[in-house]
Amino acid sequence: MxxxxxxxxxxxxxxxxxxxxxxxxxxxxxxxxxxIDRLGSVQAGxxxxxxxxxxxxxxxxxxxxxxxxxxxxxxxxxxxTPGFINFLEDTRGALRAVDGALLxxxxxxxxxxxxxxxWKFMEEFELPTLIALNEMDKExxxxxxxxxxxxxxxxxxxxxxxxxxxxxxxxxxxxxxxxQKAYIYQEGKPQEAAPPPEAQELIEExxxxxxxxxxxxxxxxxxxxxxxxxxxxxxxxxxxxxxSLSRSFLPxxxxxxxxxxGAHGLLEAVLLTLPSPEExxxxxxxxxxxxxxGAEQERFPSPDAPLSAYVFKTIADPFAGRxxxxxxxxxxxxxxxxxxxxxxxxxERIGQVFLPQGKKQVPAQRLLPGELGVVAKLxxxxxxxxxxxxxxxxxxxxxxxxxxxxSYAIAPKSKGDEEKVSTALQRILxxxxxxxxxxxEETKEMLLGGMGQLHLEVALQKLxxxxxxxxxxxxxxxxxxxTITARAKAQGKYKKQTGGRGQYGDCWIEIEPLPxxxxxxxxxxxxxxVIPQQYRPAVEKGIVEAMKEGILAGYPMVDVKVTLxxxxxxxxxxxxxxxxxxGSLAIKKAAMEARPVLLEPIMKVEVLTPExxxxxxxxxxxxxxxxxxxxxxxxxxxxxxxxxVPMAEMLTYANQLHSLTSGRGMYTMEFSHYEQVPQHIxxxxxxxxxxxxxxx
Numbered sequence: 001m002x003x004x005x006x007x008x009x010x011x012x013x014x015x016x017x018x019x020x021x022x023x024x025x026x027x028x029x030x031x032x033x034x035x036i037d038r039l040g041s042v043q044a045g046x047x048x049x050x051x052x053x054x055x056x057x058x059x060x061x062x063x064x065x066x067x068x069x070x071x072x073x074x075x076x077x078x079x080x081t082p083g084f085i086n087f088l089e090d091t092r093g094a095l096r097a098v099d100g101a102l103l104x105x106x107x108x109x110x111x112x113x114x115x116x117x118x119w120k121f122m123e124e125f126e127l128p129t130l131i132a133l134n135e136m137d138k139e140x141x142x143x144x145x146x147x148x149x150x151x152x153x154x155x156x157x158x159x160x161x162x163x164x165x166x167x168x169x170x171x172x173x174x175x176x177x178x179x180q181k182a183y184i185y186q187e188g189k190p191q192e193a194a195p196p197p198e199a200q201e202l203i204e205e206x207x208x209x210x211x212x213x214x215x216x217x218x219x220x221x222x223x224x225x226x227x228x229x230x231x232x233x234x235x236x237x238x239x240x241x242x243x244s245l246s247r248s249f250l251p252x253x254x255x256x257x258x259x260x261x262g263a264h265g266l267l268e269a270v271l272l273t274l275p276s277p278e279e280x281x282x283x284x285x286x287x288x289x290x291x292x293x294g295a296e297q298e299r300f301p302s303p304d305a306p307l308s309a310y311v312f313k314t315i316a317d318p319f320a321g322r323x324x325x326x327x328x329x330x331x332x333x334x335x336x337x338x339x340x341x342x343x344x345x346x347x348e349r350i351g352q353v354f355l356p357q358g359k360k361q362v363p364a365q366r367l368l369p370g371e372l373g374v375v376a377k378l379x380x381x382x383x384x385x386x387x388x389x390x391x392x393x394x395x396x397x398x399x400x401x402x403x404x405x406x407s408y409a410i411a412p413k414s415k416g417d418e419e420k421v422s423t424a425l426q427r428i429l430x431x432x433x434x435x436x437x438x439x440x441e442e443t444k445e446m447l448l449g450g451m452g453q454l455h456l457e458v459a460l461q462k463l464x465x466x467x468x469x470x471x472x473x474x475x476x477x478x479x480x481x482x483t484i485t486a487r488a489k490a491q492g493k494y495k496k497q498t499g500g501r502g503q504y505g506d507c508w509i510e511i512e513p514l515p516x517x518x519x520x521x522x523x524x525x526x527x528x529x530v531i532p533q534q535y536r537p538a539v540e541k542g543i544v545e546a547m548k549e550g551i552l553a554g555y556p557m558v559d560v561k562v563t564l565x566x567x568x569x570x571x572x573x574x575x576x577x578x579x580x581x582x583g584s585l586a587i588k589k590a591a592m593e594a595r596p597v598l599l600e601p602i603m604k605v606e607v608l609t610p611e612x613x614x615x616x617x618x619x620x621x622x623x624x625x626x627x628x629x630x631x632x633x634x635x636x637x638x639x640x641x642x643x644x645v646p647m648a649e650m651l652t653y654a655n656q657l658h659s660l661t662s663g664r665g666m667y668t669m670e671f672s673h674y675e676q677v678p679q680h681i682x683x684x685x686x687x688x689x690x691x692x693x694x695x696x
Contacts, residue, residue, distance in 0.1 A: 009370040011077040016104035017112035018084035024257035032263040033069035048358035049080035064094040066356040086452035089434035097312035097327035100274030108138035137256040141167040157249040163202040188260035214239030244273035277301040277370030288394040299330035301369035306392035307331030316427040333367040343385040404449030409476040424467035443477040452654040484594035492586025505578030508566035514559040521561040531567040538576040542583025553689035598682040599674040601647040624649035
């Protein structure tokens with residue numbers, strides 16, 4: 001296909017909940033089109049797009065992978081994406097780079113909560129979407145019920161282009177509602193046949209719905225239809241294309257990836273209902289900003305336009321180095337060329353260009369607008385960066401990934417490997433922007449944050465496999481705080497005589513609580529020079545340092561106002577050091593008189609749960625000392641609970657929610673504020689800290 005045109009390209013993300021058969025369906029499409037010789041299997045770990053050892057072991061997609069095929073003179077790029085809750089941010093990153101989506105739904109169980117979250121992402125990116133009603137071979141498959149349920153959940157009209165022949169064990173093919181021809185599948189190959197009589201009722205019902213929907217979109221066609229006229233095949237095809245691209249309805253086809261039924265009809269539906277890069281640009285113009293002026297710029301998906309491309313994923317390969325997955329929007333990305341990374345302002349040398357086929361790469365000379373490719377060993381290019389022609393710079397808006405919902409402390413198994421762990425983790429973070437890594441200055445721990453425990457476990461498995469670094473994962477320390485609840489006054493006096501010049505510092509302070517979140521305030525009310533000006537900052541410094549170490553359990557003290565109002569000095573023995581020590585003695589003494597308490601971080605938590613598990617989820621939150629703020633229906637049989645919950649209670653919540661909701665619940669959380677720890681819990685924390693101190 002040397003003379004490939006932009007109009008002959010399609011790119012799409014294959015999305016849906018985990019375990020819904022996406023990877024198997026992609027494998028069928030590749031096999032039917034002749035892109036692969038043999039059908040791989042998820043169970044055997046031989047599929048094209050689930051190739052990472054961690055995916056083969058768990059039998060689920062953990063990261064998006066790209067494959068391509070040629071069909072009827074077109075080239076299609078398929079991005080097989082994860083559907084499990086911990087890995088949806090990776091899918092979101094892939095959706096940013098495509099023009100359309102194939103939503104894989106189950107004819108037996110419909111859509112799980114993860115798929116509904118993905119649907120929100122698809123709407124965010126305004127992607128024309130084709131539905132593959134998969135698993136028509138499953139025992140509980142029910143075509144009319146599944147279509148009605150999809151309309152209810154997605155709040156959009158679903159228009160089948162096919163109806164199934166049989167269901168469950170008897171599913172053997174489809175009837176195309178446009179041509180009204182039946183296709184019976186044998187060993188993955190369709191044979192044309194007459195529609196069976198038992199399917200006639202379904203055919204009439206859904207063909208009528210299809211024709212009515214197309215007629216409604218065009219006044220001229222509606223007149224013909226209402227007057228009893230027949231719409232031509234061309235008018236029907238045109239109406240489906242217009243309706244799908246404008247997202248006024250969702251076209252649907254029937255498939256069984258497991259039985260390899262329906263792949264041909266699915267590929268034809270992709271060409272009909274999903275946009276070429278040119279059509280996508282008409283629907284949603286390709287816009288970015290000039291990195292120098294900030295002015296908005298537009299690009300057109302023409303090979304003759306200046307180059308613009310977006311890096312939507314990075315793969316850390318210990319042998320090949322950094323692999324960048326790229327979507328070209330305009331111009332051509334050519335091998336052996338130099339481009340500008342407009343996001344960083346640096347130039348990058350493009351060596352070879354490849355077309356991805358899972359973990360394999362097919363050499364290519366150039367990539368056209370709409371193509372997805374791979375470039376190796378770019379020095380300063382990361383996920384979300386824009387590559388472009390130096391003479392015509394543009395920056396595209398990158399995806400903003402969600403903040404982590406869970407963090408664990410990690411420590412190297414071998415002592416002294418901290419630097420090695422840190423370096424290797426930076427490579428893993430390049431690959432997965434939904435991971436966050438930092439050192440907590442307060443607790444001195446290395447913290448790895450992500451979208452769930454499985455997300456972190458997979459990252460650490462990759463760390464070991466790719467870079468030979470082993471770490472232990474443990475629950476992180478909670479950043480408790482200390483504060484006071486009353487006023488108090490105290491003297492801090494430091495006097496030391498050792499022969500020769502001594503040390504003398506004396507100060508009186510008053511402390512009082514500040515409103516939560518106000519931090520620390522120091523007021524100097526010294527009158528008449530009882531403490532000279534040069535020593536007063538030392539008093540404050542001593543107070544601040546003592547507050548960092550706390551007085552109850554070693555946690556930093558916050559929300560305290562300190563007023564320095566009296567003291568004395570010695571003309572020879574006083575020094576900054578003496579007054580610093582005096583300040584620290586004063587705050588420790590005063591704080592113990594000011595009814596000190598422990599504070600804990602409170603998180604604002606939003607939980608999405610199916611209605612049938614609402615009671616169990618609320619009961620569990622109440623047991624975690626949660627304050628439920630409200631509940632509201634989210635549609636699709638889901639309820640959203642908003643609550644304030646202590647961080648200490650949320651460290652392993654991902655696993656508990658998964659268990660309570662059979663994997664259908666999800667949650668997000670962010671820091672809200674600090675609150676006083678209940679007395680009985682505070683007492684345990686203080687005793688534990690004192691025990692640790694004795695042991696040290």
